[in-house]
Amino acid sequence: MSNELELKKCLREAFAKRGLNLSDSDIVIERSKESSHGDYSTNAAMKCAKMAHCNPRELACYLQQNLQSDLIDHIEIAGPGFVNFFMKKGALQGIIGTILANPDTYGRSPSNGKKIDVEFVSANPTGNLHLGHTRIAVVGDVISNLLDWAGYDVTREYYLNDCGNQVEHLGHSLRGRYHELFGEPCELDADDYHGTDIIEIAKQLKEEKGDSLLADNQETHDFFIEYGIKAELAKIKRDLDEFRVHFDVLTKESDIRKGNAIENTIKELSPHIYEKDGAYYLKTSDYLDDKDRPIIKSNGQYTYFMPDICYHYNKMSRGFDLLIDVLGADHHGYINRMKSALMMKGYPADSLEVELVQVVRTFRDGVEVKMSKRTGQAITHRELVAECGVDAVRYLFAERSQSSHLDFNYNLAMQQSSENPVFYAQYAHARCCSVLSLGQDIPLDPSGTGLDSEVESALLKQLACFPSAICSAAEERAPHKMAAYIHKTAELVHEFYAKARIIDRNNISLTSSRLALIKASEIVLKNALSLLGVSAPSKM
RNA sequence: GUCGCUGUAGCUCAGUGGAUAGAGCGACCGCCUCCUAAGCGGUAGGCCGGAGGUUCGAAUCCUCUCAGCGACGCCA
Numbered sequence: 001m002s003n004e005l006e007l008k009k010c011l012r013e014a015f016a017k018r019g020l021n022l023s024d025s026d027i028v029i030e031r032s033k034e035s036s037h038g039d040y041s042t043n044a045a046m047k048c049a050k051m052a053h054c055n056p057r058e059l060a061c062y063l064q065q066n067l068q069s070d071l072i073d074h075i076e077i078a079g080p081g082f083v084n085f086f087m088k089k090g091a092l093q094g095i096i097g098t099i100l101a102n103p104d105t106y107g108r109s110p111s112n113g114k115k116i117d118v119e120f121v122s123a124n125p126t127g128n129l130h131l132g133h134t135r136i137a138v139v140g141d142v143i144s145n146l147l148d149w150a151g152y153d154v155t156r157e158y159y160l161n162d163c164g165n166q167v168e169h170l171g172h173s174l175r176g177r178y179h180e181l182f183g184e185p186c187e188l189d190a191d192d193y194h195g196t197d198i199i200e201i202a203k204q205l206k207e208e209k210g211d212s213l214l215a216d217n218q219e220t221h222d223f224f225i226e227y228g229i230k231a232e233l234a235k236i237k238r239d240l241d242e243f244r245v246h247f248d249v250l251t252k253e254s255d256i257r258k259g260n261a262i263e264n265t266i267k268e269l270s271p272h273i274y275e276k277d278g279a280y281y282l283k284t285s286d287y288l289d290d291k292d293r294p295i296i297k298s299n300g301q302y303t304y305f306m307p308d309i310c311y312h313y314n315k316m317s318r319g320f321d322l323l324i325d326v327l328g329a330d331h332h333g334y335i336n337r338m339k340s341a342l343m344m345k346g347y348p349a350d351s352l353e354v355e356l357v358q359v360v361r362t363f364r365d366g367v368e369v370k371m372s373k374r375t376g377q378a379i380t381h382r383e384l385v386a387e388c389g390v391d392a393v394r395y396l397f398a399e400r401s402q403s404s405h406l407d408f409n410y411n412l413a414m415q416q417s418s419e420n421p422v423f424y425a426q427y428a429h430a431r432c433c434s435v436l437s438l439g440q441d442i443p444l445d446p447s448g449t450g451l452d453s454e455v456e457s458a459l460l461k462q463l464a465c466f467p468s469a470i471c472s473a474a475e476e477r478a479p480h481k482m483a484a485y486i487h488k489t490a491e492l493v494h495e496f497y498a499k500a501r502i503i504d505r506n507n508i509s510l511t512s513s514r515l516a517l518i519k520a521s522e523i524v525l526k527n528a529l530s531l532l533g534v535s536a537p538s539k540m
Numbered sequence: 541g542u543c544g545c546u547g548u549a550g551c552u553c554a555g556u557g558g559a560u561a562g563a564g565c566g567a568c569c570g571c572c573u574c575c576u577a578a579g580c581g582g583u584a585g586g587c588c589g590g591a592g593g594u595u596c597g598a599a600u601c602c603u604c605u606c607a608g609c610g611a612c613g614c615c616a
Binding site: 028030032033034037041043046047049050055056078079080081082124161164165166191277278279280281290291294295296297298299301303304305308329330331332333334335356358359363399400401403404405406407409412420421423424426427428430431434435438439480481483484487488491494495497498499501502503504539540 | 542543544545546551552553554555557558559560563564565571574575576577578579580581596597608609610611612613614615616
């Protein structure tokens with residue numbers, strides 16, 4: 001049992017003796033920031049003073065006298081009623097053995113049996129991924145990793161819109177570019193896709209099919225769409241693959257529409273549907289929405305919302321305890337709309353959670369850049385990654401809370417140098433590896449004997465709280481907290497390295513302990529970086 | 541107008557009820573005869589947008605207010 005859990009148990013028992021029954025979540029144990037405040041502290045005495053009908057310091061005194069644990073050396077009371085725990089020597093050291101015995105899984109929580117579906121990116125197959133997708137990819141992927149390690153059964157899902165208006169425009173654009181290659185005027189509408197990427201696809205198509213598609217008929221119309229989707233999706237997959245983002249499930253809108261699924265859903269929802277001006281509306285305002293939303297346009301076509309409802313019902317029917325959609329912040333109006341639709345079928349409102357990801361702005365030399373210099377169009381995901389590298393982009397995007405606007409500094413990300421924060425963490429890992437390699441003839445001693453300096457204790461505590469750091473980052477859907485954990489761990493490793501001569505051939509016993517601590521740190525850093533999808537090099 | 545996000549060091553951001561508000565970058569001063577100086581130690585820099593309130597205690601919660609961005613479509 002970790003020290004935190006042990007202390008919680010003791011506190012709960014002490015409170016119970018006084019007739020106060022607290023749950024674990026009521027008790028907060030913190031690692032003390034300062035050594036004069038002990039190893040751990042709790043504010044429980046202040047929190048519960050009212051409930052116990054006495055003043056905080058009195059209650060703290062009671063706790064001081066009634067807490068029993070072999071791990072505690074002594075307890076001090078400070079300030080308005082903080083209870084500071086000073087642990088016995090040896091109480092922290094046990095963690096090294098645990099880490100060394102489970103290098104690949106240290107940090108993982110046991111399975112809790114809950115299934116979560118995380119849908120993210122889901123970019124339409126009509127063009128290149130842009131920086132908004134990059135950020136959503138990082139946030140979605142890291143949240144999935146965190147949930148996985150926190151004990152959830154996670155499905156990463158991509159929803160492919162391969163029906164409707166947008167792919168019609170894609171087909172039409174591709175047709176136009178294809179005809180253009182044969183010297184005909186390119187007829188593109190305002191809503192078509194004017195990007196150069198379509199020209200590339202058209203060239204590829206010409207190579208494969210020659211002039212066989214010049215005739216306009218239903219067959220060629222369908223073929224342009226199908227070919228366009230395939231080509232665009234292949235590019236998206238390639239980009240995400242290179243970005244270390246992989247999906248378990250790809251769901252196509254065309255599959256969702258199969259077997260009259262939409263018509264059947266409309267029948268089911270008919271008590272919530274009414275007709276107005278030739279269109280059909282869903283009464284979402286009966287639930288959480290501020291107005292009703294159209295599901296069938298007056299021209300008879302479905303709005304995007306309708307198949308999306310079916311898609312979410314489809315996800316729920318697969319037995320997930322929770323659906324998470326990671327979306328751009330411009331979708332915030334969508335949340336209550338979709339929750340309302342889920343509630344119409346009897347699902348609770350909180351069966352869907354939407355993580356909104358704020359916009360990305362890019363800066364170069366202190367000036368915002370909106371367009372790529374090379375193409376004159378919006379900067380693409382691919383360009384960014386090619387220029388800055390996967391590790392830097394993933395780390396820098398994960399480092400910021402998704403709820404705040406992200407200003408991405410090109411100059412910083414492109415520098416393969418100390419100024420780039422991702423290298424700080426990777427360097428700490430590489431340093432561990434380097435020292436371990438130099439001392440590989442010395443056996444590791446996982447007992448922690450002799451590791452009692454301030455920085456060693458701080459590092460041990462940091463390594464010990466890795467599992468709980470993962471869980472809280474997962475529960476809060478907060479990738480940036482994992483980045484903060486990594487930074488703190490790297491900082492302690494660097495400090496330890498600077499202050500302690502790790503390999504001392506004249507003191508093999510201490511060296512064995514220190515090498516074991518370095519090995520444990522290396523494992524934690526590697527596992528933590530892998531949660532962000534960032535590599536952990538052994539040499540830099 | 542309604543709703544959402546944001547406002548903290550020169551810049552980019554952590555910190556959402558606890559002790560002296562933190563990090564990176566930038567600035568300045570130190571530290572390699574010795575395991576990677578992509579590092580370490582130190583200095584400077586803050587009425588936490590503003591005003592009220594809640595309580596033992598507020599950057600954090602509530603109300604009001606100011607500013608920036610975004611969303612409010614029979615687009616997706």
